[in-house]
Amino acid sequence: MPFFDLAWLIPLLPLAAFVLITLVPPIGRSRKASYTTALVLLGLATVIAWGVLAQSISEGFPNAPLVAAASQESASEATAEGGHAETAIPTFGNFYAKSFAWAPDGSGFFKFGYRLDGATVLMLAMVTLAAWCIHLFSVGYMAHDEFPTGHQRQSRFFSYIALFTASMLGMTLADNLLLFFICWELMGLCSFLLIGFWFFKPSAREAAKKAFITTRIGDVGMMLGMMYIYNKAGSLTFGHEPGQIYNGEFLESIKTATSLIPGISAASLMAGLVFLGTVGKSAQFPLHVWLPDAMEGPTPVSALIHAATMVAAGVFLVIRTFPIFAVSEVLPVVAFIGAFTALFAALIAVAQYDIKRILAFSTLSQLGFMVAALGIGAWVAALFHLLTHAFFKALLFLGSGSVIHGMEATVGHDPDKAQDIRNMGTLRKFMPITFLTYMAGFFALIGIPPFAGFWSKDEIILDAFLHHHYVVYGVLTAAAFLTAFYMTRQIVVVFFGKFRGYEPRKLAHAAAHGHDDHGHGDHDDHHHHHEAHDPHESPRSMTIPLIILSLFAVFAGFVNAGFLGIHWFADYVNPGGLIPKPDFMVAGIATAVALVGAGLGYLTYRNAFKNANDRDPLAGALGPIWTLLENRFYIDQIYDKTFIALTYGAGQVMNWIDRHVVDRVVNLTGLLTLFIGRINFIIDDFSLNTVTDDIGEGTIMVGDGVRQSATGKIQDYGAYIFGGVVLLALIYMYAF
Template sequence: MGWFLQNAWLIPLLPLIGFVVITLTPIQRNRNASAWLATLLMVGATIIALGTTVEVAGGVKIAADGAVAAHTEEGHAIEPAADKGAGHGFEWRDPNIVRTIRWAPAGGDVSFTMGYIIDPAVAAMLVMVTITATCIHLFSVGYMAHDPRQARFFSFISLFTAAMLAMVMASNLLLFFMAWEIMGLCSYLLIGFWYDKNYADPNQITPRQAAIKAFITTRIGDVLFMIGLAWLWTEAGTLELGTGPGQVFNPALLERLAATTTGIGISAATGIALLIFSGTIGKSAQFPLHVWLPDAMEGPTPVSALIHAATMVSAGVFLTARTFPIFQVGDALPVVATIGAFTALFAALIAVGQFDIKRILAYSTLSQLGFMVAALGIGGWVAAMFHLLTHAFFKALLFLGSGSVIHGMEATVGHDSNTAQDIRNMGGLRRFMPVTFLAYMAGFLALVGFPGFAGFWSKDEILADAFRANTLVWGVLSLASLLTAFYMTRQIMVVFFGTFRGHHPRQQPYAFVSHDDHRHEAHDPHESPWTMTAPLVILALFAVFAGVVNLPFDGFHHLADFFGQEAGKLNLLVMGISGAIAIGGIVLGWLVYRNAFVSSAEEADPLERMMPGVFTVLNRKFYVDELYAATVGAAAAVLTRIWTWLDEQVIDRVVIETGRFTRFLGQVNFILDDALLNDGADLMATGTQVAGDRTRRTTTGKVQDYVALAFAGAVVLGVLYLYLVR
């Protein structure tokens, strides 16, 4: 008992070993060996994560001296003000194990530590991340089988997963931030994995451009997050997680942060919380930093699943959930709820007008993340974490399912992503890909919140909390739920029903530029290999049954009890409305799209025919990218030109003239050194030598010579005396 908790450090270490081995050893030359090594190491991490969670659920608690003790249900409640719309409240529970080592001194007796902490929230996240990441690894074995850089791909996703796991387990916010930044680097590398891919359409973003866009956009939130950590360190002198002395959630410290007023009229707790939440806005792609996530679809589809499900975007929500006590004592929660609710509706509207199968799911992810953020904003901590966990499974399923669809479509239309991912070129795929279809339907029903599926229970709990705490937020989220059911039904109807249109795909305005631009028009789409369908089946089971861990009935609040938090209450009215919204959205989508694209992929979208202006706005994503290009992008271009002028006309000239002046001084110095120091010294030496030689010649040893010299000297002295002295 306690072995898994004591060895939980192996969970991030195993995928990290995969990264090191694949990157630095000859195994990288064998693509299959690299793929299976990374996958098997993830299986090992999953087993340890499951064992760790079982021990946490069993009440195992490891003391600092290694003694195994019974878990105590002690918690530390942070009481928010009554007018902040808190949900059921939140209590920081004492962890089951904390293991740290002294890492770096920080002045005086203070030092940064490095270590891990396991509590119920961490255990739940570990299970979710490892299971979904393992399924994504296995799917990638088949999906990336023919890619010449397959080993490089598995190296990157192994490091990505290791960073996410390390972030979840981090015992302090500094280590949390370090792992957070490693994920940012990995996302850059993975989104731009096909960096040599180009398009003839100059307006279409390429993978390398998408990678840069994601990296720069998320850095905005990360910088603000880092400033928040620096401010918290200044106030607290620590970044250690916990409620004890010298830890950031210490009640006395939180009370002081809430009472400290800044120069702009907000408390220190509010300022720190807003800066930390900026990290969430960037990583979880909330408005206005949402623009990077849809373009991240330029990476391989398993990357999309990894970013949108197990890692990256989930990290942002987890950050706010992990630092929730700071939010409770400040006034940042209304801002969190507003941004989350707005993003949920805004992204759902955009998804209605998209045609790329992956981008529809990307905007769906933005919307669902908005649900989680809004739940945290109204105090529904358990509801947010519940939806975070269930969403990871069914959204990973949907993205991997879209990858299976794309893989099947490429047999007919070739590897042009514009064609293979356009839902207008699909249709009737349920006949060609039955396993993918059934699994995708499970993910679809879970996402739209169809009664009985995982997404219904987790989304309903968010809506129930919102109905009780903030009616406006509930209304916005309910409308977003209706749109979710509508646009996902649109996707299902166009992709899997009707007639197959891939043999005569929609003509693209630009030719695709690629070294692998081939088409197989004689072939129908085909089902994917078992390495791709097996993960779909596993994730489909979670999409169906994962919701049972936290049913809203007495005695079935297993997840809330596991977290040690107060469970949500059953609200039959909200549950009925939620079910009606899901079914209504499905029916509406069926009515609009049941006869869509019947004869040709060139047909206009039914919604476009009904509301062409509105549909264009949605298809162009409310022109946010164009707005940013016209404002931030234009300002950056102007600043770039100014900087270029300063660099060329000022800095370069200063450097050049400084170089010339330095060269002149060097020439002067050379002249002085050569003419005076070197030649002068040589001349003195030569003169001394000549004088000595001449003097030596006067020493002849002859008396008559000495007498002659003495006489000459006497004559000279006499002359000097007569003419000078007298």
């Protein structure tokens, strides 16, 4: 079957689900009809996406592009150890593209279409499968979400996540930056709608606004970069052909051309502006603050944002425009921000208690790994980790949702109790499927062989070491150690030890963040009189996605298992590119670091939290440092006191100016205009109109008088002539 020609349906099918659920009342009013529509149409998209992958493997792509000359030169200069003199420009494999004329651009038509290459096809396969699993999980998770509008609100939820998925798929398929940006902005809208889905919670409303505004800051930079690229290239189309932005001549020209800012090349300004979009969307420091608060949305939304869509888009943006980054001087900045974010977020995660927020800071950290990899030129490793991370992070978030769902049987539907790990314990006995699948995600995240995360994270660390980026290597290794530590802390406290949910505590941030008692659903008043039961395993609609994703967490890394001589992934996405030689020492150190971190985490927390109100063992040992970590380095508070305070102050000033200056000027102008109008009325009415009327009336009177003289009698005319002669004679006699 020609799946390549059907690829355009992949984003349109979930988009159709959104339209049907939103606009067709019989579907929108039925919970079952809405989720069935979303599941079936996204399932078809998943089949097509995996069919495209299968066809590309079996037949190969037509119309193979030439490898960029700069890439060949870089490859020829590569050393035996795998280092290279300059960053190679990727080929992205062979591609298949279709487009159509969309709008006139002055010299021709701007074209829209879709492009299939190695990176695109693998992203399509990942996004569709992960999103389908999240959709299925949502059926069980949102089953009791009935307050205040019943099943129609669940239909709205499924319509939103369908649109979210369609936006990401459209962005992935886009063959040009403009269509990419349109879908990118649609994802921003969906994130706002879904993070604030429980809009009756003040914390959810604030988190939605925070996410939307923070990501818009980066999007402005991306839009400016896109406009600058179009100004220089005359095109925004991905590809190596003349007039496209991977073209060698264009890349060479922007590498040497100066930009609007002295001392900065055009390529560096383009890359820097585009990278701002990544900093916002992928939540890199300093625009990271929105992502932890995005946990206010339903857990499937968290999984979708952290795995298959939103944050993956930022990393994919740099990958998609990497040829421009490769000829710029921005990559060291990218590496610094990525490495700093990886360590910074890992430190914060150590001191969090909300099971979802721990995973949120873990996502921040892992995104830092990917961005750091891009900064050292290892875009293949970044893409590999992006794909494997999507599967095991979706698994972990859905697993946390399963834990929360099970905990609600004991603590009720208050998220500040159901999500606090201090209220948990020994859940492995109550929720065995959730526990086993969660452990697969845990081992993948901390990088234990042969789980997926080991192969992809090791690839990044190996690239940093082989290419002599020792600072990046050291920082990422430290972040990997902390990842193993805080994830082991979470595993031990949640699944082992004594169950503490019968006498739960409430998260300290509840009051600060405005949480109310309306958690994730079933919001009648029965939970106020809640009778505690043991936690329970989740229904099959929730455990089946966990099992599917756990298989990928275990086996997905083998597509690029260097130690086994398997380099299929690298060859598929970048044929002819350099493949780092596996290094047992680097891999051994990375594994040892993960094991030591996990061991320390176990030793520290194996006997911790006998009761939910016990203090964290590290809190006393670290003192003020722990307080600093628990409060996220006070970045939010700093922003509140600086940017937000300045913005609020500027708003107050503008309000004062509007009321006391602009309004008064406008009012004075109105009064002056009214006065001038009155004067004009007087002049017009009493002068112009009266004079004109009098002249007219005088003319009429004169005419009437003159007309009386025309009698037609000769004697009258004789008398007139005689009178005229006498009058002239008198004038002559006396005047002259």
